Amino acid sequence: MNTIDVDTIVRDLSSVQLDRQIPALEQLCEVVNYLVEVAVDRLEAGPERFLVAERLHKLGGTAVGPLELLLMKTDNGEVKILASLVLLQLGSRVGTHWLLQGVLEDHTYACLIVRHLAKSRIYEAVDRIIARLRVSDATDLDLIVGFLDALERLNVDVPSDLLAKFTAPSMPWQVRAAIEDLKSKKAAS
Secondary structure, eight states, rough: OOOOOOOHHHHHHHOOOEEEEEEHHHHHHHHHHHHHHHHHHHHHHSSSSHHHHHHHHHGGGGGGHHHHHHHHHHHHHHHHHHHHHHHTTOOOOHHHHHHHHHHOOOOSSSSHHHHHHHHHTTTHHHHHHHHHHOOOTTOOHHHHHHHHHHHTTOOOOOHHHHHHHTTTTTTTTTHHHHHHHHHHHHOOO
């Protein structure tokens, strides 16, 4: 991309002359698209991928195309998950497959994944959430509480075997409290 004269673009956009406004608008679009591509590239190449990912949704719809391209070309699992999360926030379900796989396998972003899937009302996640809860144990405190919250957001009842598992005295009090909270909310509704 050539050097950008922002002052000229702004001046021409502010002009009342259409023959100055339209080229300035075209140039602005080129600049924005270029900057979005650079930002999305940082998701793959940057050392702090999560920090980049959590801000990319602010670019809006202009980021969807570059993120979808990144999702197709990268072999990095973390990049696939983060790009898919941003795409989901932007209304694209292209990366849903990677998020659903992450529910079962991911150890870093699993709670974030289920929170976004629940917020987007992606019910295909329910069976995977339940399957992951079935193989969790008392050391998976954050995961259990986050996954139970996702089931609640999806308005899905916790299966009886999991209720029994998570109310056992060997479970941390936070898990037992989360189950009690779910039960009281169900009773109130």
